[in-house]
Amino acid sequence: MIPARVEYVAPHSVTEAVGALVEAGEDAKVLAGGQSLLPVLRLRMAYPSVLVDLGRIDGMRGVREEGSSVVVGAMTRHSDVIDDPLVRRYAALLASATATVADPQVRHRGTFGGALAHADPAGDLPAVAVALDAEMVAEGPGGRRTIPASEFFVDYLQTALEPGEILCEVRIPKLDGEWSAHYEKFNRTAQAWAIVGVAAAVRRSNGTIVEARVGLTNMSSTPVRARGVEAALAGASADAATVADAATRAVEGTNPPSDLSGQADYRSHLATVLTRRAVSRAAHIG
Amino acid sequence: MTELLASPPDVDTGQEIGRARRRKEDAKLVNGQTLWTDSINLPGMAHFALLRSPMAHARITSVDVSAARALPGVIAAFSGADLADQLGSLPTAWPVTPEMVSPPHPPLAVDEVRYAGDAVAVVVARDRYTAADALEAISVDYDPLPAVVDLEAALAEGSPLVHADAGTNRCYVWPFAGGDYAAAKAAADVVVRRRFVQQRLLPTAMEPRAVVVDPVAASGEITVYSATQIPHVLRLMLALTIGIPEQKIRVIAPDVGGGFGSKLDVYAEEVIGVVLAQKLGRPVKWTESRSEGYQATIHGRGQIQDIEIAARRDGTILGMSVDLLADMGAYLQLVTAGVPLLGAFMYPAIYKMDAYSFTCTGVFTTKTPTDAYRGAGRPEATYAVERIIDELAHELGRDPVDLRRQNWIRHEEFPYTTIAGLTYDSGNYEAATAKALALFDYDGLRAEQAARRDRNDPVQLGIGVSTFTEMCGLAPSRVLGSLSYGAGGWEAAGIRMLPTGKVEVVTGASAHGQGHETAWSQIAADLLGVPFEDVEVIHGDTQSSPKGMDTYGSRSLVVGGVALHLAAGKVVDKARRIAAHLLEASEDDVQFDKGVFSVKGSPEAKLTIQEVALATFAAHNLPDGMEPSLDSDAVYDPENFSYPHGTHLCAVEVDTETGRSTIRSYVCVDDVGSVINPLIVEGQVHGGLAQGIAQALYEEAAYDADGNLLTGTMADYLLPSAADLPAFVTDRTETPATSNPLGVKGVGEAGTIASTPAVINAIVDALRPFGVNDLAMPATPERVWRALHGGADGGGAR
Numbered sequence A: 001m002i003p004a005r006v007e008y009v010a011p012h013s014v015t016e017a018v019g020a021l022v023e024a025g026e027d028a029k030v031l032a033g034g035q036s037l038l039p040v041l042r043l044r045m046a047y048p049s050v051l052v053d054l055g056r057i058d059g060m061r062g063v064r065e066e067g068s069s070v071v072v073g074a075m076t077r078h079s080d081v082i083d084d085p086l087v088r089r090y091a092a093l094l095a096s097a098t099a100t101v102a103d104p105q106v107r108h109r110g111t112f113g114g115a116l117a118h119a120d121p122a123g124d125l126p127a128v129a130v131a132l133d134a135e136m137v138a139e140g141p142g143g144r145r146t147i148p149a150s151e152f153f154v155d156y157l158q159t160a161l162e163p164g165e166i167l168c169e170v171r172i173p174k175l176d177g178e179w180s181a182h183y184e185k186f187n188r189t190a191q192a193w194a195i196v197g198v199a200a201a202v203r204r205s206n207g208t209i210v211e212a213r214v215g216l217t218n219m220s221s222t223p224v225r226a227r228g229v230e231a232a233l234a235g236a237s238a239d240a241a242t243v244a245d246a247a248t249r250a251v252e253g254t255n256p257p258s259d260l261s262g263q264a265d266y267r268s269h270l271a272t273v274l275t276r277r278a279v280s281r282a283a284h285i286g
Numbered sequence B: 001m002t003e004l005l006a007s008p009p010d011v012d013t014g015q016e017i018g019r020a021r022r023r024k025e026d027a028k029l030v031n032g033q034t035l036w037t038d039s040i041n042l043p044g045m046a047h048f049a050l051l052r053s054p055m056a057h058a059r060i061t062s063v064d065v066s067a068a069r070a071l072p073g074v075i076a077a078f079s080g081a082d083l084a085d086q087l088g089s090l091p092t093a094w095p096v097t098p099e100m101v102s103p104p105h106p107p108l109a110v111d112e113v114r115y116a117g118d119a120v121a122v123v124v125a126r127d128r129y130t131a132a133d134a135l136e137a138i139s140v141d142y143d144p145l146p147a148v149v150d151l152e153a154a155l156a157e158g159s160p161l162v163h164a165d166a167g168t169n170r171c172y173v174w175p176f177a178g179g180d181y182a183a184a185k186a187a188a189d190v191v192v193r194r195r196f197v198q199q200r201l202l203p204t205a206m207e208p209r210a211v212v213v214d215p216v217a218a219s220g221e222i223t224v225y226s227a228t229q230i231p232h233v234l235r236l237m238l239a240l241t242i243g244i245p246e247q248k249i250r251v252i253a254p255d256v257g258g259g260f261g262s263k264l265d266v267y268a269e270e271v272i273g274v275v276l277a278q279k280l281g282r283p284v285k286w287t288e289s290r291s292e293g294y295q296a297t298i299h300g301r302g303q304i305q306d307i308e309i310a311a312r313r314d315g316t317i318l319g320m321s322v323d324l325l326a327d328m329g330a331y332l333q334l335v336t337a338g339v340p341l342l343g344a345f346m347y348p349a350i351y352k353m354d355a356y357s358f359t360c361t362g363v364f365t366t367k368t369p370t371d372a373y374r375g376a377g378r379p380e381a382t383y384a385v386e387r388i389i390d391e392l393a394h395e396l397g398r399d400p401v402d403l404r405r406q407n408w409i410r411h412e413e414f415p416y417t418t419i420a421g422l423t424y425d426s427g428n429y430e431a432a433t434a435k436a437l438a439l440f441d442y443d444g445l446r447a448e449q450a451a452r453r454d455r456n457d458p459v460q461l462g463i464g465v466s467t468f469t470e471m472c473g474l475a476p477s478r479v480l481g482s483l484s485y486g487a488g489g490w491e492a493a494g495i496r497m498l499p500t501g502k503v504e505v506v507t508g509a510s511a512h513g514q515g516h517e518t519a520w521s522q523i524a525a526d527l528l529g530v531p532f533e534d535v536e537v538i539h540g541d542t543q544s545s546p547k548g549m550d551t552y553g554s555r556s557l558v559v560g561g562v563a564l565h566l567a568a569g570k571v572v573d574k575a576r577r578i579a580a581h582l583l584e585a586s587e588d589d590v591q592f593d594k595g596v597f598s599v600k601g602s603p604e605a606k607l608t609i610q611e612v613a614l615a616t617f618a619a620h621n622l623p624d625g626m627e628p629s630l631d632s633d634a635v636y637d638p639e640n641f642s643y644p645h646g647t648h649l650c651a652v653e654v655d656t657e658t659g660r661s662t663i664r665s666y667v668c669v670d671d672v673g674s675v676i677n678p679l680i681v682e683g684q685v686h687g688g689l690a691q692g693i694a695q696a697l698y699e700e701a702a703y704d705a706d707g708n709l710l711t712g713t714m715a716d717y718l719l720p721s722a723a724d725l726p727a728f729v730t731d732r733t734e735t736p737a738t739s740n741p742l743g744v745k746g747v748g749e750a751g752t753i754a755s756t757p758a759v760i761n762a763i764v765d766a767l768r769p770f771g772v773n774d775l776a777m778p779a780t781p782e783r784v785w786r787a788l789h790g791g792a793d794g795g796g797a798r
């Protein structure tokens, strides 16, 4: 389809970008990798007046280490996240999930920050952010602030970002030592979105699961932290039966959608099966 | 007769036919030097865009284009009523019965829209963006009418009507019978009955449709560039529908990026483009967007099949009856009504039986029109037959391969006239099946299946078999006549020997990805004894290739290739006479081998065909009265269809926890007769398998009860990619066709036809222990999961 006319600016700093957003008012849109925004424009489902492209802001790209956190710039492309040594070492769950996003072309354009700001419950990365207790660092006309992942995803395609605010970077607490992780995605074709996805990180010590983090994709209008599963796994024996038992709690607190790619009851069933698989893979069981 | 052919790529065997040449088309395609219709930009060219109905069915109470007209950059805007007189009605070429209801099909709707996507107004603007903006400035008032979505409900008393004037949603009823099915059924020990649903599919060619019309050629003719499979048919139909004299229309199909039948049509946009270009006196262009195409380009399949098979307890099939409901959509496109009839003759497939009864009812719905899609009628038929044979095998406790073997036509029985009245010239089902079984490790997989069942493995294994044959090489003209089709099925070819000894081959087939330039060059090179590189193949332009019936139905090689064979024979005959004259020998003593004419008994007396070509051009010394040209034209009208066949085997792992089916191995052994280029055959089979598997597992054009297309973008309509498909094991047997001199049978549709039932048979086979005996297509994980939990076919939910 053919998008409607739109102005375009490409500032070189976050401050300039915020300024451009404020100046343009409500109809301005931030453009990151464009992989979600451009289809919306082409289908004429949105008519922004101005696109503020973040692509020329150097400081927003890349991964660095800061104390007990790994900090991922919002404009870091999916393909760079997957290959980043810090991410692989301290946030392996993010690498595992990002590798399942779309196809190589999309991964070379789409960004981590864009995927979070877009807040699509079918997107793979919001559940990871929630599972890893990530913190979103945003800058707006009122300055910088930090929003915990648990408060960032407000509703379907809706975040806690205020108008004029830009997501600058994401701070992910390092999971060091005996953690291992796996993202289990269930989709119908290799490039399709998740019908359900389960992000699991597990700290295992000998025969015991010391601690687990589990996030669910597409089981509500926002990503869901599977606290019940985590509680059932904490300190539990690392065996198949225990994990299967814990996984039955995956549906607690979810409100899965019914749509063309799956009815709610099927999604609930999948959440249980996939949680068992994700945790088992992460914990090297079976 | 049957032998394995496996020559590695590009090995010079001294012969072009049979050589695995890489395609001469490809360098251009992969280097971006292709000339798509959308890449054509002419001086002064304007762009048009169509406003499409968001509703499936509604009365149009008003269309106001004045605001659109007033926008800067807009050249013109018209409602359907504004152009009704000039646009006329789109043609349909296949009135399958004299009583068939064939409602008018205005390219732009005037009073009523009948499917979501039906065009109601058109704007012409300086550029595509302005045109898209202008569409939003048009206001249309609709008075909603009830949608007609379900085929059975459409036929029920009191159903809302798609075409009120017709008084019915029944387009036609087409019965056909061979033998006495009632008697066969009465004599049967076992009767199995099933209902299968052929979901609608969205043809997705790489290149979307596009049209450019240039009204101002120096010679006064109008030139239509279109991403079409059928430049010749389009020219004729434009002449007949718009009334432009045929000689004043030139149609060019530039490089065309796939069609699968979806470009085998005369579309509203082609007619609108011609009318606009003439009216405005300037070139116009339209290119569909993908989501627009999903509504405005024909859909494939769309049938409900009630099939019954009657057999003896010993497995002998006695008869079959088929009752079809075929979804026409809202209007009849070029061959919409006839597509199910191409399947009508194929239900008996490769099997012997004494009785067959068939009825097809065409039904109008408020959905995008259907038309031919890769295989057109034959995949649907093959699916139903191959599925129900599996059900019969299950009922009788027989191995499905064994039951097929018991009933198929044995190779020594060819030629064989089936109960549907077709005469299969040749085939060897035993050989193809034996080879497929060996490659597949059938026995090993059955053992693994048993083991998984025994240990209640959450991942079960299923094995699916499908054989197939198809009538292709469309088509003997007199048969088309007997089916009331509006044209013949011949094909034309021409050869021009140039003074330098190079060769121009003109074909009426219109390649759009198949590789005709390569294959035709190989044939011409062998038959004329010239180097492959010296042959140029000309096609896709009614000016340079004036005569043709175009490309569809696996016909190009089987009909067009044979026409080339005839044309080459004429050139060689004439060249022989000229050579004899020049060599001062008797014509009977001149032999022709690998491009050289020589005189029997005096080996030094010889002339190459290139020398003869030059001598003919000079014309200094030709036999008395001979015309100085070494060109020829031939038109070939086949006497019979051709009947490729094959045996496909598929092993599927079904994860009973999630319902996901994963193809573990896929083996097919196809027999497409003699092979001109094994690489091209392989490519056609691979692509066909992907499309057939896609119908089984992924694709479905889903509509809601209001007639809205729910899968209107590629985000919702799931197309598999290479990542979703297994590595195919393909092989061939070669049983040459006896009905044409090249021995060829056609390969364009083979893979699509057999793969769909092979996959579904495999999934059902995996799930038999769970009481599952059918699955609705596509067999999504959710459907499989529901079937496992409900023991039904999982058809209820998607």
Ligand SMILES: Cc1cc2nc3c(=O)[nH]c(=O)nc-3n(C[C@H](O)[C@H](O)[C@H](O)COP(=O)(O)OP(=O)(O)OC[C@H]3O[C@@H](n4cnc5c(N)ncnc54)[C@H](O)[C@@H]3O)c2cc1C
Pocket (backbone or CB within 6 Å): A029, A030, A031, A032, A033, A034, A035, A036, A037, A038, A054, A074, A075, A100, A101, A102, A103, A106, A109, A110, A111, A112, A113, A114, A115, A116, A117, A118, A122, A123, A124, A125, A161, A165, A166, A167, A168, A191, A192, A193, A194
């Ligand atoms: C074919 C296809 C398949 C896909 N499949 C998947 C998949 O399987 N899983 C998956 O997770 N994703 C998938 N995606 C989406 C992909 O991951 C996108 O890249 C991502 O959702 C958006 O990132 P982007 O950088 O492209 O953002 P954009 O499209 O540029 O922006 C998306 C939205 O976020 C806003 N935004 C972007 N960056 C910021 C910021 N820094 N601050 C504030 N607002 C911002 C924009 O204004 C816009 O509203 C797919 C996309 C495509 C095209």
